[in-house]
């Protein structure tokens with residue numbers, strides 16, 4: 172695991188080289204890159220574990236982790252040697268290969284029953300689209316229910332599942348409805364989690380009744396809403412949604428793009444709720460930085476047509492040897508280093524250390540999370556829970572970066588995704604910097 176001596180973290184040296192470099196790139200790169208990357212203007216010379224060193228020699232702790240992609244640490248030695256060896260013998264093409272066989276074996280051992288099949292893709296939104304095609308193939312139906320605040324991608328089908336963020340992008344496919352998510356800090360039904368009886372699930376049922384033409388193929392849900400700020404639903408929520416799916420003879424698709432492969436302290440986040448989804452979408456941390464994503468299901472579901480027809484569920488880069496080697500190596504490291512348990516324990520400790528910020532820091536309204544997916548929601552008024560402005564969010568992000576911790580954001584929330592193999596000392600050092608910065612107040 173990556174350890175850590177106390178260091179002089181932060182943007183202490185003048186950033187002349189980085190800024191010149193950033194400007195040169197921007198002369199060609201199109202606009203619309205990830206907001207936190209644009210705010211940070213970070214240009215990386217080297218990366219190791221949880222540490223990024225910029226072109227000017229500044230060192231920061233990377234708790235942005237490419238939104239959960241950096242699962243086993245930057246430049247993990249196992250990953251470097253496995254992928255370096257693989258590239259020398261890898262043809263372009265989804266051939267049978269030692270890498271693919273080892274990936275298949277590793278995935279089979281890692282998946283909870285009855286899930287036993289995976290199809291690989293190279294982008295998250297592409298895997299979500301494939302999951303929709305699979306659900307249509309299995310059910311012969313074509314409507315989908317998704318949830319407010321959810322994020323599933325930016326291509327047409329996945330965008331239709333992504334409530335909000337659609338302005339100017341219509342028309343979207345018909346037959347997509349959305350219902351409130353169990354976001355208990357901001358309950359859309361203005362209820363309290365200890366007494367609501369999961370009223371939002373009843374609401375989902377009602378949305379289907381009011382909108383469906385009887386052709387509901389699937390409910391599509393994130394087990395923890397990442398982009399909405401690592402919103403963790405209460406126990407029983409996913410299970411109750413599974414029941415709703417059954418009532419309408421529809422499937423349950425759980426989008427584990429951000430949460431899968433150990434991030435929440437379980438192999439998959441749905442396991443916290445004892446539910447068995449029909450289809451699971453995965454990516455990000457599964458490839459440890461290599462662009463590989465996937466759709467997981469059962470042999471029975473995956474045999475449905477047209478999904479199972481030759482070429483009907485393939486993609487140009489799916490299951491190339493490099494992608495397979497990346498997945499096999501990540502799973503090896505997760506298992507060999509017992510990282511799922513480490514994530515559960517360390518995540519609980521970090522959460523406990525951060526929770527007092529709700530009382531101590533002027534802008535912190537809520538601290539929540541599970542495993543090493545933590546959200547710190549910023550508000551300008553703790554009573555009304557008015558979200559901070561985009562400007563205050565940006566200033567807070569920059570203050571943290573200057574102090575030595577790069578974080579992710581989502582809405583008005585700071586999101587933390589350190590590598591799952593970060594050492595305890597280094598993680599606590601980052602927490603100390605975050606606490607100091609937020610308690611000091613930045614706006």
Ligand SMILES: Cc1ncc(COP(=O)(O)O)c(C=O)c1O
Nearest residue numbers: 294295296322323324426428429
């Ligand atoms: C839950 C979830 N689904 C799908 C996606 C889309 O993945 P990609 O950005 O690789 O297309 C994301 C990306 O953040 C995600 O968090």
